[in-house]
Amino acid sequence: MFEQQLLMLKEIIHNPRDMGTFASSSRALAGEMASALSPRTMKNGTLVEVGAGTGPVTAALLERGVPSDRLVVIEKSPALAECLMRRFPNVNVRCCGAEEMSSCLGAAPPVTAIISSLPFRSLPKSVSIGIMEEVERTLAPGGIFVQFTYALIGEIPCIPAAFRKVRSRLVFLNFPPAKVEVFVKPKPRRAYVD
Numbered sequence: 001m002f003e004q005q006l007l008m009l010k011e012i013i014h015n016p017r018d019m020g021t022f023a024s025s026s027r028a029l030a031g032e033m034a035s036a037l038s039p040r041t042m043k044n045g046t047l048v049e050v051g052a053g054t055g056p057v058t059a060a061l062l063e064r065g066v067p068s069d070r071l072v073v074i075e076k077s078p079a080l081a082e083c084l085m086r087r088f089p090n091v092n093v094r095c096c097g098a099e100e101m102s103s104c105l106g107a108a109p110p111v112t113a114i115i116s117s118l119p120f121r122s123l124p125k126s127v128s129i130g131i132m133e134e135v136e137r138t139l140a141p142g143g144i145f146v147q148f149t150y151a152l153i154g155e156i157p158c159i160p161a162a163f164r165k166v167r168s169r170l171v172f173l174n175f176p177p178a179k180v181e182v183f184v185k186p187k188p189r190r191a192y193v194d
């Protein structure tokens with residue numbers, strides 16, 4: 001635990017924009033992220049976590065019952081990815097940028113959920129846009145996108161216009177307090193021809 005906190009601190013000092021935080025997420029915040037997944041979502045397709053850090057949300061996802069062989073975790077920092085591989089030896093951890101998500105995932109089954117801790121407010125806008133384009137491309141129709149933000153008021157930037165917000169909850173047991181939002185990628189409408 002102390003080792004993980006120290007690693008997180010080192011990363012925050014060296015890459016403040018990529019980290020976009022002062023500390024790892026609390027159990028309450030990680031649990032709120034994981035609670036967005038329904039049993040049906042957890043049992044179908046691939047679930048992708050992006051920006052996992054030292055793994056508080058990964059741990060909450062596994063605790064909630066996500067099968068480890070359905071979970072792919074993407075983390076850009078090599079030191080953090082290595083920590084995740086050690087902490088979760090049964091989970092598929094990929095050290096790459098979320099902006100390369102589709103090539104990083106390869107021929108995985110359809111992605112039914114993307115759970116993101118990416119700091120969109122501190123990343124350069126062009127990077128955030130590139131990542132959200134990948135999210136839109138990668139997520140299966142009907143799939144969910146879960147994101148937290150420390151901005152309690154206002155909208156999360158760069159969410160694709162077609163995505164529908166279905167849940168927004170505040171978590172005060174975190175430093176700083178955060179908001180967890182859940183979006184659904186719509187299914188294509190059926191065209192009826194007489």
Ligand SMILES: C[S@@+](CC[C@H](N)C(=O)[O-])C[C@H]1O[C@@H](n2cnc3c(N)ncnc32)[C@H](O)[C@@H]1O
Nearest residue numbers: 018019021024025051052053076077097098117
């Ligand atoms: C706010 S921290 C969240 C860490 C952890 N999930 C938590 O909740 O404590 C953001 C994480 O996103 C990672 N990250 C930043 N940019 C990324 C990118 N383009 N692709 C993948 N991960 C990225 C950082 O290295 C960092 O681990």
